Amino acid sequence: xxxxxxxxxxxxxxxxxxxxxxxxxxxxxxxxxxxxxxxxxxxxxxxxxxxxxxxxxxxxxxxxxxxxxxxxxxxxxxxxxxxxxxxxxxxxxxxxxxxxxxxxxxxxxxxxxxxxxxxxxxxxxxxxxxxxxxxxxxxxxxxxxxxxxxxxxxxxxxxxxxxxxxxxxxxxxxxxxxxxxxxxxxxxxxxxxxxxxxxxxxxxxxxxxxxxxxxxxxxxxxxxxxxxxxxxxxxxxxxxxxxxxxxxxxxxxxxxxxxxxxxxxxxxxxxxxxxxxxxxxxxxxxxxxxxxxxxxxxxxxxxxxxxxxxxxxxxxxxxxxxxxxxxxxxxxxxxxxxxxxxxxxxxxx
Amino acid sequence: xxxxxxxxxxxxxxxxxxxxxxxxxxxxxxxxxxxxxxxxxxxxxxxxxxxxxxxxxxxxxxxxxxxxxxxxxxxxxxxxxxxxxxxxxxxxxxxxxxxxxxxxxxxxxxxxxxxxxxxxxxxxxxxxxxxxxxxxxxxxxxxxxxxxxxxxxxxxxxxxxxxxxxxxxxxxxxxxxxxxxxxxxxxxxxxxxxxxxxxxxxxxxxxxxxxxxxxxxxxxxxxxxxxxxxxxxxxxxxxxxxxxxxxxxxxxxxxxxxxxxxxxxxxxxxxxxxxxxxxxxxxxxxxxxxxxxxxxxxxxxxxxxxxxxxxxxxxxxxxxxxxxxxxxxxxxxxxxxxxxxxxxxxxxx
Numbered sequence: 065x066x067x068x069x070x071x072x073x074x075x076x077x078x079x080x081x082x083x084x085x086x087x088x089x090x091x092x093x094x095x096x097x098x099x100x101x102x103x104x105x106x107x108x109x110x111x112x113x114x115x116x117x118x119x120x121x122x123x124x125x126x127x128x129x130x131x132x133x134x135x136x137x138x139x140x141x142x143x144x145x146x147x148x149x150x151x152x153x154x155x156x157x158x159x160x161x162x163x164x165x166x167x168x169x170x171x172x173x174x175x176x177x178x179x180x181x182x183x184x185x186x187x188x189x190x191x192x193x194x195x196x197x198x199x200x201x202x203x204x205x206x207x208x209x210x211x212x213x214x215x216x217x218x219x220x221x222x223x224x225x226x227x228x229x230x231x232x233x234x235x236x237x238x239x240x241x242x243x244x245x246x247x248x249x250x251x252x253x254x255x256x257x258x259x260x261x262x263x264x265x266x267x268x269x270x271x272x273x274x275x276x277x278x279x280x281x282x283x284x285x286x287x288x289x290x291x292x293x294x295x296x297x298x299x300x301x302x303x304x305x306x307x308x309x310x311x312x313x314x315x316x317x318x319x320x321x322x323x324x325x326x327x328x329x330x331x332x333x334x335x336x337x338x339x340x341x342x343x344x345x346x347x348x349x350x351x352x353x354x355x356x357x358x359x360x361x362x363x364x365x366x367x368x369x370x371x372x373x374x375x376x377x378x379x380x381x382x383x384x385x386x387x388x389x390x391x392x393x394x395x396x397x398x399x400x401x402x403x404x405x406x407x408x409x410x411x412x413x
Numbered sequence: 414x415x416x417x418x419x420x421x422x423x424x425x426x427x428x429x430x431x432x433x434x435x436x437x438x439x440x441x442x443x444x445x446x447x448x449x450x451x452x453x454x455x456x457x458x459x460x461x462x463x464x465x466x467x468x469x470x471x472x473x474x475x476x477x478x479x480x481x482x483x484x485x486x487x488x489x490x491x492x493x494x495x496x497x498x499x500x501x502x503x504x505x506x507x508x509x510x511x512x513x514x515x516x517x518x519x520x521x522x523x524x525x526x527x528x529x530x531x532x533x534x535x536x537x538x539x540x541x542x543x544x545x546x547x548x549x550x551x552x553x554x555x556x557x558x559x560x561x562x563x564x565x566x567x568x569x570x571x572x573x574x575x576x577x578x579x580x581x582x583x584x585x586x587x588x589x590x591x592x593x594x595x596x597x598x599x600x601x602x603x604x605x606x607x608x609x610x611x612x613x614x615x616x617x618x619x620x621x622x623x624x625x626x627x628x629x630x631x632x633x634x635x636x637x638x639x640x641x642x643x644x645x646x647x648x649x650x651x652x653x654x655x656x657x658x659x660x661x662x663x664x665x666x667x668x669x670x671x672x673x674x675x676x677x678x679x680x681x682x683x684x685x686x687x688x689x690x691x692x693x694x695x696x697x698x699x700x701x702x703x704x705x706x707x708x709x710x711x712x713x714x715x716x717x718x719x720x721x722x723x724x725x726x727x728x729x730x731x732x733x734x735x736x737x738x739x740x741x742x743x744x745x746x747x748x749x750x751x752x753x754x755x756x757x758x759x760x761x762x
Binding site: 228229230231232233235236237238240241242244346349359363364365366367368369371372373374375376377378379380381382383384385386387388389390392401402404406408 | 577578579580581582584585586587589590591593695698708712713714715716717718720721722723724725726727728729730731732733734735736737738739741750751753755757
């Protein structure tokens with residue numbers, strides 16, 4: 065059971081782990097808070113990306129710099145301390161050597177190379193707490209879901225985002241699509257972009273919409289973390305607009321989702337936001353390469369126009385592509401008071 | 414303020430008013446409960462359709478048959494007692510003459526011919542209570558919404574029901590559509606049919622689906638109240654199946670929604686359930702003849718097939734037909750665990 069101070073410390077560790085200045089990619093985001101035996105915070109630390117100190121080491125360094133007494137301290141960490149020597153030494157050993165007495169761990173390490181920290185801590189006689197309240201455990205899982213997906217599947221996690229009318233249209237007959245959904249939905253897209261390593265569009269969308277694919281705040285300024293901007297397809301498309309501070313542009317000269325994802329994975333991408341259009345969405349759905357679908361649904365009818373999802377090769381109802389709706393949220397704005405966001409996942413048999 | 418016993422009596426009056434054996438159509442459904450000054454129920458009554466006693470008269474008759482003392486009694490009614498002499502005398506007078514001291518009224522009568530009961534009761538010195546809790550007032554409004562719509566608009570209320578996939582398809586490319594949504598949604602359609610005077614389909618649907626258009630229980634037996642079965646269009650269609658106990662079949666040889674609705678209104682229909690297909694739904698939407706849209710949404714993708722709503726004559730996004738989502742409800746079944754029902758109304762500027 066977590067004590068109240070440990071609960072608060074873990075919430076804080078999750079918060080600092082999610083520091084928007086930290087790049088995403090092939091390293092997990094981790095936070096650590098050190099508490100003295102009375103529950104007072106001694107120091108905080110977090111990982112800042114490849115080649116920098118791990119969260120535990122960062123916190124221990126901060127504690128020592130403040131001459132904080134570490135004997136009998138509790139380390140509250142968002143991820144199991146590592147047991148391997150990479151660019152830095154094993155964090156489990158560092159905690160043991162510092163005299164830490166108890167370690168609260170929100171999530172075990174799915175990385176076979178780094179795992180083993182819990183066993184090592186317990187072997188050294190430390191008290192290890194793994195019973196985490198559900199909300200914090202879920203937040204710890206969500207923090208590195210792209211990274212975890214990569215370890216399990218050797219390809220990035222793919223979130224597809226589509227906006228559609230009640231009758232499944234992404235645009236009217238004349239191609240107009242701005243704006244089908246309200247400002248709340250559009251703002252959310254920018255937040256989604258900051259939480260993904262890469263945004264991916266097809267050459268068709270690049271030609272038609274000249275998207276900037278940046279993550280901006282409502283005032284137009286750029287978020288600190290910008291996604292890689294990938295454009296996929298074999299047809300010609302104009303270059304994406306060059307914007308100071310925007311993510312790198314990466315052309316992917318393939319129509320094969322698996323090839324595109326393999327290239328992105330090699331580049332360190334662990335979470336891709338697929339932003340359309342209908343052809344690209346259909347290609348990824350057909351290839352079984354969509355892990356999560358976010359639908360911004362405008363309660364409006366067009367009666368025609370461009371379908372939001374192109375041909376899936378389905379001719380009869382029995383071959384339908386079933387999804388499970390995992391969340392519904394209102395996305396209200398004054399002009400679009402009843403827009404919805406639906407979050408779905410392809411049903412696994 | 415309603416006393417607790419009056420609150421319970423009103424809930425009961427609403428329940429008996431909704432008696433499924435009572436036909437719908439051009440008469441309101443009304444219930445009445447008589448309470449003695451201590452709050453004990455003296456008698457109940459309800460209206461059973463054109464030519465039968467009004468609810469108040471029905472309750473007074475029952476009270477007299479039981480020799481119940483009516484002096485100082487409270488009458489709890491779902492609709493304002495009438496002040497006019499039609500096939501029966503004014504109910505307001507009957508309550509006054511019976512010695513009733515207080516009348517609780519859930520909804521005022523929007524019918525200019527019959528209204529005036531409240532004034533007459535007050536003029537006779539009776540205490541009239543109109544402050545009704547929101548849930549009961551809403552139930553009283555819902556009870557006769559077709560009838561009220563008819564008084565206000567001189568045409569039936571139209572509820573359109575469509576089933577669609579997440580990408581707006583009603584059927585796959587080969588025409589298969591059974592079953593896009595789960596058993597819960599299909600069962601709800603049967604309940605909807607029993608609450609409407611008429612079910613309306615196009616000749617195309619009649620040809621393609623041979624629908625029975627009956628209101629059935631899950632065990633296949635017929636509900637006590639069956640809707641008129643109207644088939645609209647100028648092309649030939651086979652007759653609907655003859656079924657013992659099913660509603661009358663009415664061919665409407667027109668493609669014009671206003672003409673069809675005028676004919677139905679003349680026949681006493683006050684609430685129409687429009688059950689498709691896409692062409693008929695589009696025709697009614699284009700004509701501004703849909704008051705409520707019920708969407709059974711299956712979280713599935715087809716990527717092609719028959720759109721759930723045909724051409725609306727909309728070519729550019731600015732001409733979109735906006736709706737307001739007024740309700741979302743889950744419609745889960747084991748095979749379709751995350752089906753949804755959305756209730757929408759066309760947005761009125």
